[in-house]
Amino acid sequence: MKRIAIDMDDVIADATQKFCDMYKAEFGTTIEKHDLIGKEFVEVIAPEHQARVHEYARQKGFFSDLLVIPHSQEVMLKLSQKYEIYIASAATEYPNSLKEKHDWLKEHFPFISWLNIVFCGDKSILKADYLIDDRLKNLKVFDGKAIVFTAPHNLKEAYEPYTRANSWLEIEKLLL
């Protein structure tokens, strides 16, 4: 059975939307996903807000109520019939996120066992056939077939060597 490692933020959990929501709640300014094409969130906001926004992901609860990326649940359930599925999130950067991410997975992806959850830093440690991820730094150190999952920030030239999936329905077509 081939093995697929799957990132969390902006692949199955909508972290970008949470940044938009928290920013609007704090500063009253609406940032939408199309404003973020090819850019990081902190690049589109006022410089004096950047330090504050860098703290958002370290706040208690940030990862607890992220929206599920559309179709990720149903497609992952189908994939799990044919592949070994591992969740692989670079979560050790945010120690407070570890329990929240674990509980979020239990709630939204109850078919993923604790045996198949990996919270790591550098993703070169992963032994898998595929990695589905939105970040270049993760894709480029991975030893297997890397699939870039479209997020606004990764619509950049540097990602073009990788196979791109714009949605979970495209993942389904690619892998099933």
Add this chain to the structure above:
Amino acid sequence: MKRIAIDMDDVIADATQKFCDMYKAEFGTTIEKHDLIGKEFVEVIAPEHQARVHEYARQKGFFSDLLVIPHSQEVMLKLSQKYEIYIASAATEYPNSLKEKHDWLKEHFPFISWLNIVFCGDKSILKADYLIDDRLKNLKVFDGKAIVFTAPHNLKEAYEPYTRANSWLEIEKLLL
């Protein structure tokens, strides 16, 4: 640079001693490490205490104050000059342990970056050249060179196919 993945409990953190200490505090009975040769902790205690002891590792704080296994700090610091060192703990079984283990590493192994910490379940996900671990279930699914680190429970025949290290000073001799 070759890569070594290193388990935490009973390899760098003395979880067995914590079980002994908690058991004595609760039930007044002294269990010592030589009582545990070839056995799991729950095998040497009264059957009516087993369910309670199974809960110890799920209690808040269990992993916060584990003693450091002798010489692990100095030898790992030396190893880190010649190898990539990753900590790889099967921590996702105990979600409350995740932050405690992270903080314990920061306190006792400050030279290990968050990039090199892996909290996982099944250790077949690790891509490394060596794994130092005390558990057969981890050693046998690992694809590289597996080194069994002596703990009382693993003094059993099933471990004999693996290279054994009885201490961190033996790890130093083996790998440096």
